[in-house]
Amino acid sequence: MTTLSLxxxxxxAALIAHLPRDYARLADTHKQLQVQYGNAKxxxxxxxxxxxxxxxxxxxxxxxxxxxxxxxxxxxxxxMRLHMKMRRATPYLQSLVERMVSxxxxxxPELWAGYSMTLIDATxxxxxxxxxxxxxxxxxxxxxxxxxxxxxVTDVHGGETLQRFSFVPxxxxxxxxxxxxPGNVAxxxxxxxxxxxxxxxxxxxxxHAGQPLDVLARIRTLSxxxxxxxxxxxxxxxDERINGRLIAxxxxxxxxxxxxxxxxxxxxxxxxxESLEAAAYVMLFTTVSSDRLSAERCLEAYRxxxxxxxxxxxxxxxxGFDRLPNYRDDTIVAWLYAKLLLGILLDRMTSIQxxxxxxxQLALIERTPRRPRRRRTVAPDGSATLEAHEHSLSADxxxxxxxxxx
Numbered sequence: 457m458t459t460l461s462l463x464x465x466x467x468x469a470a471l472i473a474h475l476p477r478d479y480a481r482l483a484d485t486h487k488q489l490q491v492q493y494g495n496a497k498x499x500x501x502x503x504x505x506x507x508x509x510x511x512x513x514x515x516x517x518x519x520x521x522x523x524x525x526x527x528x529x530x531x532x533x534x535x536m537r538l539h540m541k542m543r544r545a546t547p548y549l550q551s552l553v554e555r556m557v558s559x560x561x562x563x564x565p566e567l568w569a570g571y572s573m574t575l576i577d578a579t580x581x582x583x584x585x586x587x588x589x590x591x592x593x594x595x596x597x598x599x600x601x602x603x604x605x606x607x608x609v610t611d612v613h614g615g616e617t618l619q620r621f622s623f624v625p626x627x628x629x630x631x632x633x634x635x636x637x638p639g640n641v642a643x644x645x646x647x648x649x650x651x652x653x654x655x656x657x658x659x660x661x662x663x664h665a666g667q668p669l670d671v672l673a674r675i676r677t678l679s680x681x682x683x684x685x686x687x688x689x690x691x692x693x694x695d696e697r698i699n700g701r702l703i704a705x706x707x708x709x710x711x712x713x714x715x716x717x718x719x720x721x722x723x724x725x726x727x728x729x730e731s732l733e734a735a736a737y738v739m740l741f742t743t744v745s746s747d748r749l750s751a752e753r754c755l756e757a758y759r760x761x762x763x764x765x766x767x768x769x770x771x772x773x774x775x776g777f778d779r780l781p782n783y784r785d786d787t788i789v790a791w792l793y794a795k796l797l798l799g800i801l802l803d804r805m806t807s808i809q810x811x812x813x814x815x816x817q818l819a820l821i822e823r824t825p826r827r828p829r830r831r832r833t834v835a836p837d838g839s840a841t842l843e844a845h846e847h848s849l850s851a852d853x854x855x856x857x858x859x860x861x862x
Contacts, residue, residue, distance in 0.1 A: 468502070468506070470805075471509075471801065471805075472502070472505075474801050474804045474805060475552065475556075475801075476552060476555040476556065478555075479501055479505075479552060480500070480501040480502075482501075482548060482551050482552065482555075483500075483501035483504060483548055484501075485551075486547045486548040486551065487544075488501070488504055488541075488544065488545060488548050489501070489504070497531040497532065497533050497537070498531060498533065498541065503530065503531055504541065504545070506525060506530065507521060507522070507525060507530075507533065507538055507541065508541070508542065508545060508549070508790075508794050509794060509797075509798060510524065510525065511538065511542070511791075511794070512791050512794035512795050512798065513775070513794070513795075513798050515776050515779050517535075518535035518536075518538050518539055519535045521535075521538060522534065522535050522537075522538055539787065542787045542790045542791065543786050543787050543790065544790075545790045545793075545794075546786065546789050546790040546793060549790060549793035549794055549796075549797060550608075550609075550793050552793075552797055553607055553608075553793055553796050553797055553800065556604070556797065556800045556801075556804075568628065568749065568753070568757055569744075569748045569749050569753075570626065571626060571627070571628035571650070571744075571749075572598070572600070572626055572627050572628070573598070573599035573600065573627075573628045573630060573757065573760060574596055574597065574598055574599065574605060574623075574627055574628070574629055574630065575596070575597045575598075575599055575630050575631075575760065575761055575763060575764040576594075576595070576596050576597075576618060576621060576629060576630070576631045576635065576764070577595060577616075577631065577632060577761075577764045577765070577768070578592045578593060578594045578595065578616045579592065579593055579595075579768040579771075579772075579777075580592050581593065581777060581778055581780055581792065582778070582780060588612065589612045590611070590612060590780055590788060591609060591610065591611055591612065591780065591788060591789065591792055592609070592610050592611075592612070592614050592616070593607060593608075593609055593768075593777070593792065593796065594607065594608050594609075594610065594614070594616065594620055594621075595607045595764065595767070595768075596621050597763065597764050597767060599630070599760045599763060602763050602767060602803075603803065604799075604800050604803065606621055606622075607796055607800075608620065609789055609792045609793055609796065611789070616634050616635065617635065617639075617640060618631065618635050618640040618643055618644055618651075619639065619640065619643045622647065623644055623647040623648070623649035624647065624648065624649065625647070625648030625649060626648075626649070627644075627647075627649035627650070628649070628650050628651070628652055628744065628757070629644050629649055629650070629651045629652065629653075630652050630653075630757065630758060630760060630761045631651070631652075631653050631654070631761070632653075632654050632761070633653065633654035633655065633656040634656070635653055636653040636654060636655055636656035636659060636660045636741060637656070637659040637660055638660065638691050638692065638693035638698075639693060640653075641653075641660075641691060641693065641698055641700070641741075641743065642693040642694075642696060642698060644743075645698055645743060650742065650743045650744050651700075651741070651742060651743050652740060652741075652742045652744065652754060652757060652758055653740065653741050653742070654738075654739070654740060654758070655671070655702065655704075655739035655740055655741045657671055657672075657730075657734060660691060660741060661691065661692075662689040662690070662691060662702060662741075663689060663690050663691070663692070664687060664688070664689050664690075664702075669687075669689060669702070671702065671734075671739070672730060672733060672734060674687065674702075675704045675737055675739070678704065678705070678706055678737075680706075681706050681708065682705075683705065683706070684703065684704070684705045684751045684752060684755070685702065685703065685704040685705070685751075686701060686702075686703055686746060686750075686751035687701065687702045687703075688700075688701055689701060689702045689741075691741075698743065699743070700741055700742055700743045701741070701742050701743075701744070701746065701751075701754075702739065702740075702741060703739070703740040703741075703742065703751045703754050703755065704737050704738065704739045704740070705737065705738050705755060706736060706737055706738075707736055707737065707738060712735065712736045715735040715736070716732050716735045716736075719731060719732065719735050720732075738755065738758075740754060740755070740758055742754055771795075771799045774802065775795055775798055775799045775802065776795070777792070777795050777796075777799070780792070
């Protein structure tokens, strides 16, 4: 397995090739290289990023980070000085992330009535020994290629809301029930985009035919497991009325029990009879018109939201997002932005066409000529022995077509 070394110039060049072109200028803009005295050890953006990315990417203590950089021929920095650099680096790292996520890439052809589908969610993070949440990462992904369109880090008080993000006409925003409220829907519609949200009975009151809608009473009328409700509804935000649709279907019996078990675990003794009944259904609210996406297609589209959950799992398992250092809040935010930057770099470097997928065609690789077959030797008992390369299973009897597609 090939790994990148921050001490090798060729590996470092491969890494920074995916950074914004003005990453060095941004370091000056955010005053990362300005010092009070003239004997500064870190004089370039490359040196600064080597320290920060090694510290955050390898989950190394400050002392070990500066020791490894020094042994690799880099500046001899003290652990305290690196700590001070981390405290001041948040605006710089945030600007790098913002430019990385704002890059435009060729989107794959959309199969959802021309919608560019985006996924929004947040994940919580905590440090060693923490008794609660220390920070949150709010993320917006494009569903077609799971690329990061926007991301930001907040402390525990940073709530989950769609109003953190901007949208464009033609977007279809997929989000969980925590985002299901009139303010979020109105914000997305103001930008000309549409929403497909998991319906939240407690925060999104609906009306049907001008009257308040009893959602549970309405979905009880679903007759079979395959029945789908598609009901025109509306919501109110300030003086505005926004039209939408309530889409619902019943979960399979085995999934119902799982959903109710999760609900009892989350809410404990406070779980209500109505909540347990609602857990038997998938309920969505959308502003998409029925002539553009049917109810069945909306249910299929919402399943794509799971991709952002998988991205969070990859970040936490591969990049160590859940290993927050147990010290100052300002350095935690800087550390998280460094992790986020590394996560985006990882996504970009593993999606380079021609290196990982599709695999290199074997026909284009110069093969080493086979060594000539040896003569069979005679065993002590007089029988002929069989060399390993002469066994029928060792022969390369693939056709030319098979070899190219292997």
